[in-house]
Amino acid sequence: MTMTEQDTHAEPAWTFESALDRLNEIADALEGDGMELDESLQLFEEGVRLLRFAETVLADADQRLRLLLEDAGGGFRMDEFPEAL
Amino acid sequence: MWDLFTSAEFERRETDQKKEPPPPVEEETAPPSAVPELFEPRADTPARGRATALNEARNEDVARTVAARQAETGARSMMRVPAEGMTVAEVNSAARELIEGVFPPLWVHGEVANFTRAKSGHCYFSLRDADAQIRCVLWRDDARRLPTLPEDGMKVRALGRLTLYEQRGEFQLSCFELEAKGEGLYKLAYDRLKARLDQEGLTAPARKRPLPAHPACVGVVTSSAGAALRDIVSVIRRRAPWTRIVLASARVQGDGAPQEIAAAIRLIGRAACADVLIVGRGGGSIEDLWAFNEEVVARAIADSPVPVISAVGHETDFTIADLVADLRAPTPSAAAEAAVPDQGAVRRRLGDLRERLVSCTRDRLADGREAVFNARLDLKAAAERGLRARRDGVAAHAARLQALSPLNVLARGYAVPLGESGRVLRRTADFAPGAAFGLRVADGTVPCRVDEPTE
Numbered sequence: 001m002t003m004t005e006q007d008t009h010a011e012p013a014w015t016f017e018s019a020l021d022r023l024n025e026i027a028d029a030l031e032g033d034g035m036e037l038d039e040s041l042q043l044f045e046e047g048v049r050l051l052r053f054a055e056t057v058l059a060d061a062d063q064r065l066r067l068l069l070e071d072a073g074g075g076f077r078m079d080e081f082p083e084a085l
Numbered sequence: 086m087w088d089l090f091t092s093a094e095f096e097r098r099e100t101d102q103k104k105e106p107p108p109p110v111e112e113e114t115a116p117p118s119a120v121p122e123l124f125e126p127r128a129d130t131p132a133r134g135r136a137t138a139l140n141e142a143r144n145e146d147v148a149r150t151v152a153a154r155q156a157e158t159g160a161r162s163m164m165r166v167p168a169e170g171m172t173v174a175e176v177n178s179a180a181r182e183l184i185e186g187v188f189p190p191l192w193v194h195g196e197v198a199n200f201t202r203a204k205s206g207h208c209y210f211s212l213r214d215a216d217a218q219i220r221c222v223l224w225r226d227d228a229r230r231l232p233t234l235p236e237d238g239m240k241v242r243a244l245g246r247l248t249l250y251e252q253r254g255e256f257q258l259s260c261f262e263l264e265a266k267g268e269g270l271y272k273l274a275y276d277r278l279k280a281r282l283d284q285e286g287l288t289a290p291a292r293k294r295p296l297p298a299h300p301a302c303v304g305v306v307t308s309s310a311g312a313a314l315r316d317i318v319s320v321i322r323r324r325a326p327w328t329r330i331v332l333a334s335a336r337v338q339g340d341g342a343p344q345e346i347a348a349a350i351r352l353i354g355r356a357a358c359a360d361v362l363i364v365g366r367g368g369g370s371i372e373d374l375w376a377f378n379e380e381v382v383a384r385a386i387a388d389s390p391v392p393v394i395s396a397v398g399h400e401t402d403f404t405i406a407d408l409v410a411d412l413r414a415p416t417p418s419a420a421a422e423a424a425v426p427d428q429g430a431v432r433r434r435l436g437d438l439r440e441r442l443v444s445c446t447r448d449r450l451a452d453g454r455e456a457v458f459n460a461r462l463d464l465k466a467a468a469e470r471g472l473r474a475r476r477d478g479v480a481a482h483a484a485r486l487q488a489l490s491p492l493n494v495l496a497r498g499y500a501v502p503l504g505e506s507g508r509v510l511r512r513t514a515d516f517a518p519g520a521a522f523g524l525r526v527a528d529g530t531v532p533c534r535v536d537e538p539t540e
Contacts, residue, residue, distance in 0.1 A: 015301055027438055
């Protein structure tokens with residue numbers, strides 16, 4: 001299997017889904033009891049970073065339709081789909 | 086089916102079939118009486134009567150045409166035959182010409198018997214009634230278009246052209262369409278495959294995977310030219326415009342479509358580029374949708390590493406693809422709606438999370454500030470308490486010191502003799518004759534001298 005295009009789906013540290021899940025966890029933890037203030041401030045900062053990440057994802061609305069093509073030899077590549085949609 | 090059939094199509098097929106090899110030798114032959122009957126049709130014979138009644142509505146035109154042509158070709162039946170007779174080949178050729186010339190393509194129905202599929206892929210069988218049968222051939226390319234091959238005993242309807250296989254002098258129906266009555270060939274093929282997949286557990290509800298709530302990328306397997314793709318893309322752009330869409334294009338009907346669809350599904354899986362996969366097409370007839378009832382497609386869906394939403398555009402019937410997919414959507418648009426969340430809901434959820442995060446942190450900080458304030462108060466109180474305690478301690482010490490001070494003793498009238506170095510002189514031996522010493526009394530020291538030796 002070869003990847004001829006680099007940026008096809010470079011797995012980011014966070015996906016939108018995992019970021020939302022983590023944010024939920026953080027909010028639950030912050031709302032719970034028995035946490036040190038400095039720990040909660042750290043969580044808050046992490047939450048803010050995740051919120052910023054999630055908002056960046058949502059703002060990136062200019063997604064092109066891509067065409068996945070099979071290469072000779074079993075590999076594949078992505079092309080821009082010539083859209084008239 | 087009759088309506089779908091056009092004469093142009095017939096001509097094309099006819100030409101194609103002429104290239105096909107002749108049918109193999111058949112063991113079974115039609116009863117000899119059947120042949121003359123067709124050359125001299127007697128509308129009042131029981132067999133003929135039944136056959137006409139069965140196909141009366143559709144073949145009414147055929148009957149008219151046959152009558153007309155018979156009238157036209159009346160001269161031919163009076164053709165001059167040489168005294169020594171005709172050759173077999175001449176007779177067969179003339180008969181074939183006559184038969185083919187008189188009968189337009191027609192539907193014939195009856196029960197399938199002795200169905201065999203030769204190695205070449207051509208199929209041979211008989212259609213029969215209680216009293217008559219006719220040899221039939223179904224060429225390979227036409228047979229391949231069928232969802233499955235019929236079984237002996239099935240009631241079918243065949244569209245074909247009557248002809249005579251000259252080498253064997255055999256009268257036969259050369260078929261290009263075959264439809265099963267009642268249950269039908271499609272139903273038969275569907276049931277056979279479904280039973281197999283059920284048995285393997287591929288259709289079990291427990292196998293269905295949940296869809297990701299917020300896919301970053303949606304894979305789509307459909308025709309690049311179809312309305313299905315347009316619908317899917319527009320729904321995703323409207324609902325979740327940040328979602329990437331990757332198309333693996335496949336023809337969704339016609340020869341080779343099932344293989345293309347299966348290959349595209351596997352390609353998406355290999356590329357590992359999608360979080361969820363939509364496989365489908367817009368609506369159509371059962372023939373148009375048939376690719377989604379094929380085993381290769383079902384197996385590719387079952388093997389997909391990401392959840393699959395089937396979207397074969399039909400509201401009521403389930404295709405095999407629907408049964409194997411993780412979710413069945415009635416249309417491509419519905420599949421897209423199921424695949425991605427609505428951006429309003431997503432933004433609301435994100436806003437809620439932000440609010441929770443901020444408000445509970447604010448509360449926590451306020452709590453913290455209050456705690457610090459309280460702690461400071463506590464500290465101050467504690468410090469004051471400590472200071473007081475210490476001050477009290479010092480006073481106590483001072484009192485004790487005071488109690489122990491030798492000055493008190495001196496005040497009561499005692500005196501302490503101190504040597505030159507300030508050493509207390511405790512014994513007589515400490516007083517040398519003539520030595521000077523001080524006598525410490527309450528208000529000072531009195532200089533003294535030892536007068537005489539002590540005893």
